[in-house]
Amino acid sequence: MKIAVASGKGGTGKTLIATSLALSLEKAVLVDCDVEEPNAHLLVCPQWQLTRHVELPFPKVDLNKCSFCGECQRVCRFGAIAVLADQVLTFPELCHSCGACSLVCPSRAISEEKRKIGEIRFGIKNGLELIEGRLQVGEPMATPIIRELKRCSAKRDSIIIFDAPPGTSCPVIHTLRASDYALLVTEPTPFGLNDLVLAVGVTRELAIPAGLIINKAGIGDKKVYTYAQEQNLPILLEIPEERKIAEAYSRGKSLAEAFPEYKKIFLDLFEKINLQVKENVCKAVVSSER
Amino acid sequence: MKICITARGEALDSMVDERFGRAEKFIIYETETGRFEALDNTQNLQAMQGAGVQSAQKVIASGAKILITGHCGPKAYATLKAGGVKVYTSAKGTVKTAIEDYLKGALKEITAPDVESHW
Numbered sequence: 001m002k003i004a005v006a007s008g009k010g011g012t013g014k015t016l017i018a019t020s021l022a023l024s025l026e027k028a029v030l031v032d033c034d035v036e037e038p039n040a041h042l043l044v045c046p047q048w049q050l051t052r053h054v055e056l057p058f059p060k061v062d063l064n065k066c067s068f069c070g071e072c073q074r075v076c077r078f079g080a081i082a083v084l085a086d087q088v089l090t091f092p093e094l095c096h097s098c099g100a101c102s103l104v105c106p107s108r109a110i111s112e113e114k115r116k117i118g119e120i121r122f123g124i125k126n127g128l129e130l131i132e133g134r135l136q137v138g139e140p141m142a143t144p145i146i147r148e149l150k151r152c153s154a155k156r157d158s159i160i161i162f163d164a165p166p167g168t169s170c171p172v173i174h175t176l177r178a179s180d181y182a183l184l185v186t187e188p189t190p191f192g193l194n195d196l197v198l199a200v201g202v203t204r205e206l207a208i209p210a211g212l213i214i215n216k217a218g219i220g221d222k223k224v225y226t227y228a229q230e231q232n233l234p235i236l237l238e239i240p241e242e243r244k245i246a247e248a249y250s251r252g253k254s255l256a257e258a259f260p261e262y263k264k265i266f267l268d269l270f271e272k273i274n275l276q277v278k279e280n281v282c283k284a285v286v287s288s289e290r
Numbered sequence: 291m292k293i294c295i296t297a298r299g300e301a302l303d304s305m306v307d308e309r310f311g312r313a314e315k316f317i318i319y320e321t322e323t324g325r326f327e328a329l330d331n332t333q334n335l336q337a338m339q340g341a342g343v344q345s346a347q348k349v350i351a352s353g354a355k356i357l358i359t360g361h362c363g364p365k366a367y368a369t370l371k372a373g374g375v376k377v378y379t380s381a382k383g384t385v386k387t388a389i390e391d392y393l394k395g396a397l398k399e400i401t402a403p404d405v406e407s408h409w
Contacts, residue, residue, distance in 0.1 A: 078340055
């Protein structure tokens with residue numbers, strides 16, 4: 001079972017929900033896919049076991065073999081190679097590592113070198129495994145690290161929870177893709193609703209069943225509730241806007257750790273998700289048999 | 291000698307475009323004859339990434355040896371330098387005044403990029 005926690009808007013409580021759910025389950029894998037600023041570890045406080053580098057290939061041109069024909073520059077869709085009269089410039093940070101330049105080079109002058117763009121850390125806290133991706137400062141592409149995170153976690157047979165980055169761009173789509181369920185965390189404000197609509201659009205496009213958690217319930221207005229009803233999106237849980245929750249969070253405590261009663265609430269939440277995923281599978285089987 | 295000025299339009303009284311990689315037009319001006327032509331740069335203006343490098347290649351291909359613009363970032367500068375184009379920044383006003391300023395020696399040649407990437 002793979003559950004992705006996403007939101008659209010930043011700061012709605014994705015990491016609070018993802019860590020609370022993961023810590024409530026007896027055995028789980030939590031994957032922090034917010035690789036530009038991973039913070040699940042602050043609430044989990046795991047013992048780190050292992051760190052692995054994430055590397056990407058980029059072209060290296062041998063000027064002794066190069067005929068300066070410019071084929072590599074023409075095929076590159078990302079402007080990462082500039083062929084001049086007597087030199088070739090490469091810009092690794094623009095390169096998407098597609099390998100087209102070395103394929104088209106008639107002089108076989110292009111080889112690939114690797115450079116580090118970030119790392120993945122593996123940590124343990126009781127029955128919970130935390131896998132965290134971290135993009136190096138200044139690197140523009142988050143998706144290769146998320147791809148690697150998904151590859152690393154795919155072999156685990158327990159419940160996997162992905163903590164997605166905010167927004168609805170490529171890194172979020174990579175996180176959501178191939179998940180069984182999208183748990184969308186929102187807040188009942190116009191900002192929350194605006195970005196929730198975009199996030200729901202992504203889950204529909206990817207054909208992933210989705211449900212809502214309304215965090216900071218009690219603030220804002222009722223428009224998120226109206227939207228959920230119109231769109232037939234189940235509201236699985238409401239977490240009230242409470243000072244004690246914010247205080248616990250500021251000390252690095254998730255809901256499950258700070259308030260024991262929340263452990264049961266999150267286990268119930270998991271059961272609701274489990275049921276919805278199974279129903280979805282049944283529906284898919286029925287429609288394929290028709 | 292050909293010089294290139296980044297511009298918002300196609301005439302000598304068009305305003306200088308202070309951005310290099312995502313400039314709207316490049317005006318290629320011949321100092322000996324006063325003749326000029328405008329190159330459209332819409333493709334790079336709308337590029338997802340790498341606008342500076344591609345625009346630099348365009349200027350090099352035009353045969354211009356001098357570039358007059360507002361600012362120039364690191365990847366564009368590296369490419370222009372490798373292509374033998376000298377870069378003058380801080381140009382303001384119309385293309386015509388920028389050319390006059392250059393000819394008077396009022397613009398400064400840069401020896402390193404004057405702004406960061408994605409400026």
